Ligand SMILES: NC(=O)c1ccc[n+]([C@@H]2O[C@H](COP(=O)([O-])OP(=O)(O)OC[C@H]3O[C@@H](n4cnc5c(N)ncnc54)[C@H](O)[C@@H]3O)[C@@H](O)[C@H]2O)c1
Ligand SMILES: [Zn+2]
């Protein structure tokens with residue numbers, strides 16, 4: 219079908235998105251087509267444009283945080299039908315590989331190919347100007363229709379508003395799960411969240427859920443500090459330097475139990491101040507994307523080993539999409555998870571470059587493209 223989508227023709231060059239006509243193919247075996255209600259604007263798509271995540275192919279249809287209604291199903295699909303409401307998971311889960319069956323579906327074998335530039339079978343579902351288009355995370359939610367692997371779609375109840383549900387595709391589980399699962403947070407913990415964007419604000423929500431006693435949010439933007447407190451942070455400051463005396467005072471000088479890093483880009487200087495703020499035996503969680511080729515970083519390895527600290531990477535918040543996406547939808551329905559308040563601004567697809575500019579300026583918790 220002909221529709222419009224936001225493409226990068228020269229990824230990694232900061233040239234911005236062009237919104238133009240695209241052709242979206244019908245579903246093949248084990249695929250579905252979804253009419254999207256909305257797509258969140260996540261920093262990981264920005265990384266395709268600025269080169270933090272380099273792509274050796276083009277063009278790319280961006281967007282990996284969406285939800286919508288199934289309009290067509292391909293062969294061999296028994297668990298979804300036309301009319302079902304789904305959240306799209308930016309990492310597919312086959313349900314059969316070793317990682318899936320051992321409760322680590324964020325690391326499903328299928329996920330290895332999400333930045334490969336084609337559908338899992340090596341062909342394209344989207345075309346523009348006569349060329350095959352790769353889709354971010356097999357999804358490409360910067361278009362009102364997407365043909366995606368059924369393994370990347372998770373059914374949710376029909377009464378959950380789809381525009382809000384879109385955020386459960388990436389930012390909400392990634393942030394919430396970074397606290398709840400990756401950090402293995404405990405009741406009464408003192409927690410620092412560094413970077414209050416669409417991901418970090420949900421790490422604050424996760425810390426609230428786990429019963430953290432003190433939640434210190436760090437973000438240089440005043441609006442983010444205010445929002446963090448609305449979402450349950452007990453303290454909000456602009457820098458590691460400003461947070462240090464607060465953490466010291468709250469913990470009798472021991473340091474924070476958990477420090478979760480959700481800044482826009484994980485530069486090499488982001489970990490050492492986090493380590494200095496972490497107590498002996500405490501956990502640092504790194505959720506942010508770093509420039510893929512970055513190898514150098516500042517990190518005191520002696521103290522790291524001799525104080526028994528842990529550094530934990532966090533992919534998709536270590537969530538299992540088939541369990542956690544419906545869980546989050548239900549938490550929202552029960553009033554235990556904020557989604558409405560995450561959406562600072564709504565945009566039309568044509569204003570996508572403005573949405574990214576606003577994200578870069580720190581103006582949004584999450585921007586949402588609405589179809
Ligand atoms: N691990 C995963 O599975 C996963 C999933 C989604 C996103 N991400 C990554 O998470 C990161 C955050 O994404 P987002 O969409 O929330 O971005 P965002 O732009 O919405 O938020 C980033 C926030 O970090 C703040 N910030 C920047 N530098 C800072 C610093 N030195 N100290 C404190 N705060 C600082 C910014 O002001 C902004 O509020 C990105 O790198 C993104 O690619 C990772
Ligand atoms: Zn994302």
Ligand SMILES: [Zn+2]
Pocket residue numbers: 311312313314315316317318319323325326327328
């Ligand atoms: Zn799998």
